[in-house]
Structures are given as structure tokens and as C-alpha cells.
Amino acid sequence: MGTKKLQVWLPLLFAVVMILGMFFGYRLGNKGSSNGFFKTDKHTSLQEALDLIRSRYVDSVNLDSIQSGAIQDMMSELDPHSVYLPPVELKAANEDLAGNFEGIGVQFNIFSDTVNVLYVMPGGPSEKAGLEIGDKLLRVDDSLLTGRGITSEKIRQLIRGRSGSKVILDILRGTQRLKKEVTRGSIPVPSLEAYYMVDATTGYMKLTKFTETSYEEFMPALEQLKKEGMTSLIFDLRGNTGGYMNEAVEMADEFLSGDKLIVYTQGANNPKREYKARRPGLFETGKLVVLVDETSASASEVLAGALQDWDRATIVGRRTFGKGLVQEQYPLSNGAALRLTVARYYTPLGRSIQRPYDHGKKDYMDEVWKRYSNGEMFSADSNKINHGPQYRTPGGKIVYGGGGIMPNEFVALDTATYPARINNIFISGRFESFVYQYYLAHKNILDGYKNAGQYIREFNQLDNMWSQFTTYMAKDSVQASQLNARQQESLRFRLEANLARFRWRTSGYYQVMNNEDVAFRKALELVKK
Structure with a gap:
């Protein structure tokens, strides 16, 4: 009889014990937290300070502004590429990479x-x-x-x-x-600014960033160039500050055969993850030259590094920026976001491209400018990575880690400069205004050309345009006689290129400007060897 009574009351006893446990657990949790049930975390010092300001400060304050400032200060203690994006900046930052x-x-x-x-x-x-x-x-x-x-x-x-x-x-x-x-x-907003056939067998592409649509733009352009007979490609990544790494991986897959490793990422809280070629590429054979400079960064370095490690491409130009950190974006409740560095990326040979940032953000950002003053931009001998190990590619070439992608072929910075008064014409917008007015007055002539190639071959109004421009400059007390022959030649190219831009956009511009571009000419020389 006693056993039967226990069986009846046992479920009720369990329920009472559970309720008492939940009650005491709740009370204990509340001693260290204001967030309630089963919470045992203590307030951080930051939260305690905000609570005191909210409840005790003499004047009314904008706590959102204070919190934003506190987050900014926290982020400044991390690497140079972890950033806090307030709501007003977040929209513009997302648009920039949305395409x-x-x-x-x-x-x-x-x-x-x-x-x-x-x-x-x-x-x-x-x-x-x-x-x-x-x-x-x-x-x-x-x-x-x-x-x-x-x-x-x-x-x-x-x-x-x-x-x-x-x-x-x-x-x-x-x-x-x-x-x-x-x-x-x-x-x-296209990220592929130009693609065209330089000659019967050589194609050219100019990519300015890696947006959500970059690979979608890249593929039809590559297919079109192949249809037109391309067997060699000059891929221009100068000025490309990066963007989405996966877009660079997809492009690399079109150049690399088999299941070759393209890049891997790893961080203290992120296990190693490898990205490999997954499918037959559209341009796995044929000569490939990649143009880079000191502003080529991040995803640009992923692509250039993979192609260099596998001896698939010759890298031409100057040492790249040196950003080998992976960011992920996390939304915050106030409409802002954190772009937080979560891992480093490594090239197939294991190179970290990230340059040191242990001397603070200002020193880190100034490093590129220091390259101008220490001669690195002008001499191949000084164009060295001072920190980081050497690696050897399957083809026996030495490559470097720890500070950007070192080019296989160095091209010095063009030192051609203009007098201050000429630069003022550019900065003020008067140069673009002149070309714009000239275009409107001669639109019927430019509309007669089928494409930019025909324009480059047949345009015969440049002397007339130059004459009008020298008269235009004279209004600003700038005489053509003040310019040397190199400066005058460069200005004539700019006039012709910017006129082409109004008719054929950036594609027309690069088709003209590449004719006087030293790095482009070096790339063309390499693919012709």
C-alpha cells in the first residue's frame, strides 16, 4: 500500500523540486545580470559605465553617440581593417560592393x-x-x-x-x-571597366573591384574575347582595392586546371578552410600577364598570388598593398555593423600576404606612401619585402610572403609630372569641362565611328583639339611653351582618351591610354615573346 501511495505522489514531488530549482536559479542569475532567466554573465565595465551615465549624469546625453564612440575606440585597438560602420556609412559601403x-x-x-x-x-x-x-x-x-x-x-x-x-x-x-x-x-555599376582585343591574339581586361556581380561580368567578357581569337590575356588589377574573396576564387578557377588549391583561410576562432579549383576553366592554357601596383589589395592579391604560386601567370608592376585579412560583416541592433577580421588568407604555397601592423594604424597606412620616399617605386633593387620568408614555386621561381605580392617583372612609377597650373586645371574640373564641350560640338564626328578601335586608327582632329586646348589653357595663364615634349605628348593622349570616354565609356578611355602605358607595353612584350 505504501509503495502505491509513493507512485501516486512521485510526479508531484518531481514537479515541486523542478519549480523550486527554477525559482532559485532565476534569483541567483539575477544577482549578476539584468537580463533574466538562467543568465549568469556579469555586466561588463562598459555596460556599467553606460548605466551610470544614463542614471546619474548631470545633463541629458545622446547614449547612441557615446556607444558609437566607444565601439570606434575598441575597433581602433584591433587590426587596421576591422571597422565600425554607422548606419549612414553602412548603406554607402554596401552599395559600393553590391554592383x-x-x-x-x-x-x-x-x-x-x-x-x-x-x-x-x-x-x-x-x-x-x-x-x-x-x-x-x-x-x-x-x-x-x-x-x-x-x-x-x-x-x-x-x-x-x-x-x-x-x-x-x-x-x-x-x-x-x-x-x-x-x-x-x-x-x-560595372566592376569590369574595359575589355577588348589589343591585336589578333591578345586580349585585355580591366577590373576595378570585386563586387557581387564581378564574376558574372567577367565570364561573358572572357567568352567574347576567346571567340575573337584570344590566346593571350593581359589582366589589369592596378588600383583594384579588393572586395569579395569568393569572386576572386571563381575567376582563379577559370585559369587553373585540376583541383589546385587557390587560397585557404585560418584564424584563432576559425578553422582552416581551403578553396580549390572545382571545374574545367575557360582559359587554363594560353599566356597570362597580371598587372598590379601598390593599390592592388585583398581579393586582387588572392587572385594574383594563386596564379603566381602555380606559375600560371607573370605578375607585372610594383609590390601590392599587402592586405591578407578576411572580414565578415555583422549587423548591430542600431542599424550599424561591424566589419570584423576573422581570419588570415594564405596563398597555395602558404604565404601570408598581410604586412605587419604592430606599430599602429597610422604607421600601417603611411607605409605605402613611404615607398615613394624610399625609392621603392622607382628601383627594382629596392622593391623588396623586408619581412617574411621566401618560397619556391613548382617552376623554381622564388616568391615572397609577409608584405604583398612581389611582381615577377618590375615596372617603375611613371615620373612624368605637370606644372602646378596644369594640375589645377585637372583638379578644378576645367579639363573635363573642355573635353565635354568639345565632345558636344563634335558629337556627329564621333558617332560616325563604329567602335573605339576605329576611332583610334582614324581620328584626325587631335591637332585641332590640341590647338583649342592650348588657347583654353592660356586663359589660365598656362602657355603650351612651358611644357616639354613628354608633357605635351601625355596631355594629347589624355585629351584623346577622355574624348573617347564620352563615346565609349571607360573601355574607350583605356584603349587610348594603354598606348602610352609603360606597364601595359611591358605586358604586351612578354606575351609576344
């Missing part, structure tokens, strides 16, 4: 306190609404765009907006005032 933004699809510049349309994206919202190159924007909805107070940033804020929303533009075309209603849309 698109929402707007009306025009490029503009301010000349003589007036907003001029320099480019209308084919098939974009503005072209559909009837806007043309040469239009002047006077008003966006109720906001006036003329006068000294107008800035490029203010204009961008006015014309960008949610896709599908409408904006009324008041424009001046010649002497005619027009109103255009434009429906905003998603505007692509």
Missing part, C-alpha cells in the same frame, strides 16, 4: 555652377524618359540645382531613391526648358 544602386541612370558633373549630364545609361530610366547627354539639370522636384551651394553629394541624394518611385526633372536643352518624369530603377 548596383537605385537611381535614374545618369552621370553628371558641375561646370560653372550648373549640373551637366555627361552620360545617360542605355536602356536606363533616364534614357526611357528622354534625357540626353548635354542636358542641364535645373531642378529635381521642388529642389533647385543651380548656384554655388550645390554639391555632387546633395544632387545624388535628390536623384537617388527607391526603385519604382518617380522624380520630376526640370532640364535645359539648348535654349529649351523641358520637364521629364523619371521612374527610378536599379542601376548596375
Whole structure:
């Protein structure tokens, strides 16, 4: 009988014990935390300080601002590439790597306190609404765009907006005032700025960053160049500050055969992860030259390092930036985000490309500028990585770790400079204004060329353009006679290239400028050997 009573009461006893345990656990947890159930963490000193400021400080304060400042200070104690992005900066930072933004699809510049349309994206919202190159924007909805107070940033804020929303533009075309209603849309921002055939067998590509759409842009361009007979490629990564590492991995896969290792990442809280070639590539054979410089960083170095380690490409230029850290982005509750370094990346041979940052962020960022003063930009002998081991590729070449990608072939920085007054013409925008006005006056001539290649071969107005430009410069007290022959030649190239930019965008620009580019000519020489 006693056993049966125990069986009846046993479940109730268990329930009472459980409730008492939960109660005491809750009370004990609350002694060290304000966040409640089963929480045993103690407040951090930072949280305690914020609570005291909130409850005791003499004046009202903006705690969001204080917290943002505290986070910024914390991040400054980490590596130079871990950053806190406030909400206002996060949107711009994400747009930069998204490969698109929402707007009306025009490029503009301010000349003589007036907003001029320099480019209308084919098939974009503005072209559909009837806007043309040469239009002047006077008003966006109720906001006036003329006068000294107008800035490029203010204009961008006015014309960008949610896709599908409408904006009324008041424009001046010649002497005619027009109103255009434009429906905003998603505007692509290409990262592949140029690709073309240099000659019958040599292709050229210029990639400025690694965005979400870079590989999507890269593949059809590579296919098109192969269709046109490409057996050698010059891949230009100069000025490419990086972006998404996976985009660089996908591109490397098109150049490397088998299941070759492309890169691996590893960190104190992140186990080793390898990224290998996974499929037959589109350009696994054929000569390949990669152009780099001191501003080529991160994903650019992943790609260049993998191709160099496997002897797949010749790297030409100057030592790269030296950023071998992997960041991941974590959203915060206030709409901001942390871009936190979580691992280092290593090339197939095990090279860490990251240069030292143990002397602080300022010294780290100034290191690139120091290369100018110590002669590294001008001499192959001084273009050395001072720290880090040497490695040997399967083909027997020595490569370096610990401070960027050392090129196989060094090309010195072009020291051709202009007088200060010429530089002022560039900085002030008057150079671009001159080319823009010349383009509008000669648009019918440029429209007659089928492509930039024909323009380069047949354009015969450069002497006339140069004559007009020297007269234009004279208004700023700059005489052509003050320039030496090298400076005059370089300026003529710039005039021709920037004129091509208005007609064929960046592709036309690079097709002209590469003709006087020392590194490009060195690459061309190598693929012809």
C-alpha cells in the first residue's frame, strides 16, 4: 500500500523540486545580470559605465553617440581593417560592393555652377524618359540645382531613391526648358571597366573591384574575347582595392586546371578552410600577364598570388598593398555593423600576404606612401619585402610572403609630372569641362565611328583639339611653351582618351591610354615573346 501511495505522489514531488530549482536559479542569475532567466554573465565595465551615465549624469546625453564612440575606440585597438560602420556609412559601403544602386541612370558633373549630364545609361530610366547627354539639370522636384551651394553629394541624394518611385526633372536643352518624369530603377555599376582585343591574339581586361556581380561580368567578357581569337590575356588589377574573396576564387578557377588549391583561410576562432579549383576553366592554357601596383589589395592579391604560386601567370608592376585579412560583416541592433577580421588568407604555397601592423594604424597606412620616399617605386633593387620568408614555386621561381605580392617583372612609377597650373586645371574640373564641350560640338564626328578601335586608327582632329586646348589653357595663364615634349605628348593622349570616354565609356578611355602605358607595353612584350 505504501509503495502505491509513493507512485501516486512521485510526479508531484518531481514537479515541486523542478519549480523550486527554477525559482532559485532565476534569483541567483539575477544577482549578476539584468537580463533574466538562467543568465549568469556579469555586466561588463562598459555596460556599467553606460548605466551610470544614463542614471546619474548631470545633463541629458545622446547614449547612441557615446556607444558609437566607444565601439570606434575598441575597433581602433584591433587590426587596421576591422571597422565600425554607422548606419549612414553602412548603406554607402554596401552599395559600393553590391554592383548596383537605385537611381535614374545618369552621370553628371558641375561646370560653372550648373549640373551637366555627361552620360545617360542605355536602356536606363533616364534614357526611357528622354534625357540626353548635354542636358542641364535645373531642378529635381521642388529642389533647385543651380548656384554655388550645390554639391555632387546633395544632387545624388535628390536623384537617388527607391526603385519604382518617380522624380520630376526640370532640364535645359539648348535654349529649351523641358520637364521629364523619371521612374527610378536599379542601376548596375560595372566592376569590369574595359575589355577588348589589343591585336589578333591578345586580349585585355580591366577590373576595378570585386563586387557581387564581378564574376558574372567577367565570364561573358572572357567568352567574347576567346571567340575573337584570344590566346593571350593581359589582366589589369592596378588600383583594384579588393572586395569579395569568393569572386576572386571563381575567376582563379577559370585559369587553373585540376583541383589546385587557390587560397585557404585560418584564424584563432576559425578553422582552416581551403578553396580549390572545382571545374574545367575557360582559359587554363594560353599566356597570362597580371598587372598590379601598390593599390592592388585583398581579393586582387588572392587572385594574383594563386596564379603566381602555380606559375600560371607573370605578375607585372610594383609590390601590392599587402592586405591578407578576411572580414565578415555583422549587423548591430542600431542599424550599424561591424566589419570584423576573422581570419588570415594564405596563398597555395602558404604565404601570408598581410604586412605587419604592430606599430599602429597610422604607421600601417603611411607605409605605402613611404615607398615613394624610399625609392621603392622607382628601383627594382629596392622593391623588396623586408619581412617574411621566401618560397619556391613548382617552376623554381622564388616568391615572397609577409608584405604583398612581389611582381615577377618590375615596372617603375611613371615620373612624368605637370606644372602646378596644369594640375589645377585637372583638379578644378576645367579639363573635363573642355573635353565635354568639345565632345558636344563634335558629337556627329564621333558617332560616325563604329567602335573605339576605329576611332583610334582614324581620328584626325587631335591637332585641332590640341590647338583649342592650348588657347583654353592660356586663359589660365598656362602657355603650351612651358611644357616639354613628354608633357605635351601625355596631355594629347589624355585629351584623346577622355574624348573617347564620352563615346565609349571607360573601355574607350583605356584603349587610348594603354598606348602610352609603360606597364601595359611591358605586358604586351612578354606575351609576344
